[in-house]
Each structure stands twice: as C-alpha cells, then as structure tokens.
Amino acid sequence: MIDVVETDILVLGAGGAGLTAALHAADASPALSIAVVVKGLFGRAGCTRMVQGGYNAVLTPPDSLQAHLMDTLNGGGWINDQEMVWRLVSEAPARVLELESRYGCLFDRNAAGRIHQKPFAGRTHDRTVHKGDLTGIEIMNRLTEQAQARPAIRPFEECRAVELLRDDEGRAAGALLLDIRTGRFVAVRAGATLLAMGGGPTMYRVIACSADKAADGIALAYRAGLPLRDMEMIQFHPTGLVIPGSLMTGALLEEGLRGAGGQLRNGRGERFMERYDPARLERSTRDLVSRASFLEVTEGRGTPNGGVWIDVSHLGAEVVQRNFRGMVRRCRDFGRDLARAPVEVGPTAHFMMGGVVVDPDCRTAIEGLFAAGEDTGGVHGANRLGGNGVAESTVFGGIAGDVMAAFVAGRPRPRVSAAAAEGAAARAAAPLGRGNAAEVYAIQRELRDVMWERAGLVRDAEGLALAAATVDRLAGRLSAAGVPGHGALNTAWQDWLNADSQLAAARLIVASARARRESRGAHWRQDFPASAPTPPVSVRVAAGGHGAPRVWSEPVAMTRAQPPAGALRPVPVEIGD
Ligand SMILES: Cc1cc2nc3c(=O)[nH]c(=O)nc-3n(C[C@H](O)[C@H](O)[C@H](O)COP(=O)(O)OP(=O)(O)OC[C@H]3O[C@@H](n4cnc5c(N)ncnc54)[C@H](O)[C@@H]3O)c2cc1C
Numbered sequence: 001m002i003d004v005v006e007t008d009i010l011v012l013g014a015g016g017a018g019l020t021a022a023l024h025a026a027d028a029s030p031a032l033s034i035a036v037v038v039k040g041l042f043g044r045a046g047c048t049r050m051v052q053g054g055y056n057a058v059l060t061p062p063d064s065l066q067a068h069l070m071d072t073l074n075g076g077g078w079i080n081d082q083e084m085v086w087r088l089v090s091e092a093p094a095r096v097l098e099l100e101s102r103y104g105c106l107f108d109r110n111a112a113g114r115i116h117q118k119p120f121a122g123r124t125h126d127r128t129v130h131k132g133d134l135t136g137i138e139i140m141n142r143l144t145e146q147a148q149a150r151p152a153i154r155p156f157e158e159c160r161a162v163e164l165l166r167d168d169e170g171r172a173a174g175a176l177l178l179d180i181r182t183g184r185f186v187a188v189r190a191g192a193t194l195l196a197m198g199g200g201p202t203m204y205r206v207i208a209c210s211a212d213k214a215a216d217g218i219a220l221a222y223r224a225g226l227p228l229r230d231m232e233m234i235q236f237h238p239t240g241l242v243i244p245g246s247l248m249t250g251a252l253l254e255e256g257l258r259g260a261g262g263q264l265r266n267g268r269g270e271r272f273m274e275r276y277d278p279a280r281l282e283r284s285t286r287d288l289v290s291r292a293s294f295l296e297v298t299e300g301r302g303t304p305n306g307g308v309w310i311d312v313s314h315l316g317a318e319v320v321q322r323n324f325r326g327m328v329r330r331c332r333d334f335g336r337d338l339a340r341a342p343v344e345v346g347p348t349a350h351f352m353m354g355g356v357v358v359d360p361d362c363r364t365a366i367e368g369l370f371a372a373g374e375d376t377g378g379v380h381g382a383n384r385l386g387g388n389g390v391a392e393s394t395v396f397g398g399i400a401g402d403v404m405a406a407f408v409a410g411r412p413r414p415r416v417s418a419a420a421a422e423g424a425a426a427r428a429a430a431p432l433g434r435g436n437a438a439e440v441y442a443i444q445r446e447l448r449d450v451m452w453e454r455a456g457l458v459r460d461a462e463g464l465a466l467a468a469a470t471v472d473r474l475a476g477r478l479s480a481a482g483v484p485g486h487g488a489l490n491t492a493w494q495d496w497l498n499a500d501s502q503l504a505a506a507r508l509i510v511a512s513a514r515a516r517r518e519s520r521g522a523h524w525r526q527d528f529p530a531s532a533p534t535p536p537v538s539v540r541v542a543a544g545g546h547g548a549p550r551v552w553s554e555p556v557a558m559t560r561a562q563p564p565a566g567a568l569r570p571v572p573v574e575i576g577d
Pocket residue numbers: 012013014015016017018037038039040045046047048049050051052053054055056159160161162196197198199208209210212213214216217252350351372373374375386387388389390391393576577
C-alpha cells in the first residue's frame with residue numbers, strides 16, 4: 001500500500017527553477033500548500049549552486065532587450081523559440097532586482113554603487129551580473145533560506161521523482177516519489193506539477209554538471225508522452241580537469257584562463273588551435289575549442305591521460321594566483337600547480353539545450369503539468385550563451401510559480417489512480433533484491449563511452465547508428481539487471497534508476513542527432529559539416545509506437561527577428577560559464 005500525500009502544487013527539483021517557482025507560488029497565494037522534492041539535500045543539489053560566471057540581464061543603456069534577444073538568437077543558431085527568448089530577456093532585469101531586494105542576494109557593485117556587469121564573449125554589451133565567481137552559491141543560499149522561512153513550502157529531501165501520475169482524463173495528478181532514505185514509495189496528489197529536475201548530460205563519460213542529475217525529468221516527460229525538442233544539442237565545455245581515477249575529472253577550469261592568454265597544447269607540445277582557428281586561437285568559441293581538443297586526442301596527439309595541456313604559467317605565477325585563486329586552489333587539491341606548470345584538461349559535457357516543449361508560460365502539452373529550467377528546450381536553441389542558464393531557471397521558475405498558483409485556484413484536484421501508482425512502483429522496484437550491481441555499472445560505463453565517442457562532439461551517420469544500437473542493447477540488459485539488498489539507502493538501486501533515465505535520454509539525443517543532417521551550434525556532423533541551406537528547423541521527438549521515439553522537424557517561427565544571411569553557416573557561439 002503506497003502512502004498518499006496531498007498538496008496544491010508539486011515542484012520536482014530544487015535548483016534555481018524549482019525554488020523560484022515555489023517562492024513565487026507561495027507569495028502569490030500564501031494559503032497554498034507546496035511540496036518541493038529534491039533528490040539530494042535541500043539547497044545543495046543540482047547545477048544552480050555550481051554557477052560561477054553569472055547572470056545575464058539588461059540593466060543599463062546602451063544595452064537593450066533587443067541586443068540581448070539578438071545575441072541569444074545568434075548564439076542559438078536561430079532555432080530558438082523566439083517568444084521564449086523574449087520572455088527571458090524582458091523578465092531577467094526584474095528577476096535580478098527581485099533576487100536582491102526580495103530574496104536578499106547581494107551582487108557585486110561597481111565604483112558608482114550600481115550592480116557590476118562583466119563582459120562575456122558572444123554578446124554586444126557587458127551584461128553579466130555576478131557575485132565574484134561564486135554567483136550560484138549566493139543565489140541558492142538565499143533562495144533556500146527564503147523557502148525555509150515560508151511554512152507553505154514543504155521540502156521532501158533525498159526523495160526522487162520516479163514517475164508522473166495522471167488522472168483518468170489524462171490530466172497531471174502529481175508524481176510517484178521514492179524516499180531514498182527509507183526505500184518507501186509515496187504518491188503525491190497535486191493540483192499542478194512542475195518539472196524542474198535540471199536535465200543533465202550525465203550519460204557522457206566526462207561531465208561538468210552535478211552528478212546527482214540523471215536527466216530524470218526528460219525520461220519522465222518522455223514516458224508521459226510529452227514532445228521534446230532539440231535533444232541533439234549538448235553543450236561541451238573545453239576545459240574540464242583531467243584527473244585520472246578521480247570523480248573530479250570534468251570539473252570546470254573557467255573560461256577566463258583562455259581569455260587571459262592561456263595556451264592550449266597537445267601531447268606533442270603543439271599549439272593546436274593554430275590549425276583550427278588561427279585568428280582567435282584559444283579565444284575561439286567553446287564548441288570549436290572543445291571539438292579541436294577532442295580531435296587532437298582521438299587522432300593520437302593527446303596527453304598521456306587523454307587530454308590536452310592548458311598553460312598559463314607564462315603570465316607569471318603571481319598574476320595567476322591573484323586572478324584565478326579558485327582555479328589555482330582547485331588544481332592544487334590534485335597536486336597540479338596551475339600557476340607554474342601546464343595542467344591537463346579536456347572537453348566536458350556541461351548542459352542540455354534541448355528538453356520539454358513548453359509555451360512561454362511554462363505550460364506543457366499535459367493539462368496541469370508545467371516545466372521550467374534545464375528540463376525545457378527552446379530558449380537556447382543550438383547553443384547556450386554563458387549567463388543565460390541561471391537567468392532561464394529563475395525567470396521561468398518564477399513564471400511557473402505564478403501561473404501554477406493561478407491554475408490551481410478553485411480547481412478540484414485530479415484523482416490519482418492507485419493502480420497506476422502501484423504499477424509505477426513495481427516497475428521501479430523490479431531490480432531490487434536480484435543479482436549483483438556490477439552489471440549496472442558496466443552498462444553505465446558502456447553508455448558513457450558510446451555517447452562520448454559516437455554521439456558527442458563529433459558525429460556521423462555510422463557512429464550514430466552504432467550509438468542507437470548500443471543504447472537499445474544496453475536498455476535491454478538493464479531491464480534484466482538487478483541490485484542486491486533492500487530499498488533503504490541503496491546506492492546501487494539509485495544508480496539502476498539513474499541508468500534507466502540516462503538510457504531514455506540518450507535514446508532521444510541519438511535519434512534527434514541522426515535526424516539533424518547538418519551542423520549547427522553544438523551539433524557537429526562530420527558527414528554534413530555545413531548548416532542546411534534551408535530555413536532553420538527544430539527537431540522534435542516523442543514516444544512513438546513499439547517504444548521507439550518518433551522524430552520530426554518543425555520550422556522555427558521567426559516572430560521577433562529574421563536570421564541574417566550568414567546565420568545559415570555554422571554559428572560561432574558564446575563564451576562564459
Ligand atoms: C559547473 C557549471 C557552471 C555553470 N555556470 C553558469 C554560469 O555562470 N551562468 C549561467 O547562466 N549558467 C551556468 N551554468 C548552467 C546553470 O547551472 C543551469 O542553467 C541552471 O542552474 C539550471 O537550473 P535548474 O533549476 O533547471 O536545474 P538545477 O539547478 O540543476 O536543479 C535541478 C534539481 O532537480 C533535482 N533533481 C534531479 N532529478 C531529480 C529527481 N528524479 N527527483 C527529484 N529531484 C531531482 C536536483 O537534485 C536539483 O535539486 C553552469 C553549469 C555548470 C554545471
């Protein structure tokens with residue numbers, strides 16, 4: 001028998017999107033009950049906390065909303081949802097002020113006492129609001145304190161959403177949760193449900209994002225029948241640490257190192273960017289530098305541990321220590337002296353541009369189900385500008401909170417089917433108590449390898465076909481694999497569930513990448529190296545018959561701006577974190 005908890009609003013995920021949604025809903029209607037579910041510790045899990053660089057918002061002329069819109073569309077290869085982008089750029093300024101004046105964040109000031117905005121490449125004005133290089137910690141700490149101060153908000157810590165629940169008429173009715181500490185399932189019946197689980201490309205071998213994420217939101221949305229968009233668009237960052245045998249491999253060394261004159265060399269000591277982008281060298285765009293490093297390694301010119309070197313020692317040890325204190329400390333923890341010697345780095349999977357199709361009010365195709373943040377697609381198109389990620393999560397989180405509060409007013413709560421909840425629990429519990437966990441980890445390793453090698457920075461038809469077949473085969477193996485022990489605090493079981501979501505999302509990434517037969521933004525096809533000479537399209541994917549994804553494309557509605565002639569070539573994109 002599964003316990004049932006009742007709530008007006010159910011928020012799945014407690015990063016920037018989830019917390020802002022909960023706060024907005026609570027402040028819009030203080031009588032509402034709001035459940036916030038987080039897989040890890042409240043305020044500590046997810047990527048918003050890891051934000052270093054900052055938050056894009058137009059605060060002062062000569063910057064303008066139109067300039068932020070155009071920068072985002074140029075960065076996104078013109079497949080963005082332009083209405084979503086407009087919503088982002090037009091509401092970001094108020095959200096920054098709200099973060100300060102309502103929630104207590106304190107961002108850095110300039111000499112005149114105004115909010116300091118730093119430059120990031122890929123944009124026309126200094127637009128990035130920050131708190132040193134720990135912006136995410138400031139935002140998450142303040143949002144968490146605010147949520148804890150509102151009795152209406154009830155955290156469900158170390159609980160994971162395992163399935164969305166619907167009523168007989170197909171409306172969203174809440175979700176089935178698994179309490180990780182006890183191993184017990186709980187069905188939450190809610191008037192409105194928000195997906196805010198932050199995507200997360202953790203199905204790749206090397207990652208920069210929070211390891212607690214497993215693209216669960218993407219998997220849940222797909223199983224619920226929702227359409228997703230641009231799932232092939234995965235952002236790789238070029239300078240992730242390479243530390244053999246350490247989980248810290250992939251952790252970011254920030255882009256400022258290249259901006260300050262850091263040089264990249266391959267295993268032979270060659271400054272390889274001279275061959276890929278002789279004009280901009282290491283200051284080239286993130287997608288290009290990542291791809292160049294990847295090619296150097298795969299073509300046998302990498303370092304002993306399969307990376308390339310970043311060298312800033314010529315700037316002088318004192319300068320490096322003063323300007324990159326955090327990076328120097330991070331390297332020192334692993335016995336590397338960034339100030340005096342080259343450090344091994346390589347590309348690292350960073351962010352998912354694609355996700356659930358939503359409208360600018362965060363509505364999905366299912367009544368009562370909303371989505372915000374990295375679980376959604378549309379804002380960033382083919383590539384995300386540094387600084388637009390945390391803006392997206394807090395802007396759309398706030399919108400979702402307001403919209404959900406209005407949505408549930410006076411509306412009866414949908415009924416949860418006990419049979420559906422029991423069925424979902426049985427599916428999730430199926431691997432428990434059978435076999436040992438070695439197979440689960442073997443599957444996860446093989447998935448990460450094939451995604452990295454065949455569906456990562458460099459793709460072609462043959463490699464993607466192999467990736468598709470491997471993902472299908474691994475999914476079959478996972479259904480047969482088991483984990484020992486009981487449900488309470490069973491890490492292997494959690495990893496089985498993670499692998500299940502990662503495989504589901506991997507299948508969508510590969511299917512969408514096969515369908516996009518061109519190169520655009522983060523999606524590079526060796527067999528189609530140019531962008532298609534036709535109007536840009538968005539690739540859509542949803543559950544089709546027999547469990548296979550159905551893929552189609554839709555023209556992009558140019559409701560706010562038309563691409564310039566040059567936008568049909570591969571697009572130079574962004575920089576920043
Ligand atoms: C290292 C790094 C640096 C970055 N720097 C910047 C930057 O400078 N500027 C910028 O704009 N963007 C940056 N980004 C991107 C930015 O972090 C994201 O765009 C943004 O934080 C996403 O917010 P979110 O709320 O959607 O997801 P997250 O903040 O990741 O939150 C997701 C939440 O969902 C929870 N969750 C996941 N699965 C489940 C489940 N099954 N059940 C329950 N809960 C679940 C997680 O525990 C977490 O609480 C950076 C990303 C990384 C990885």
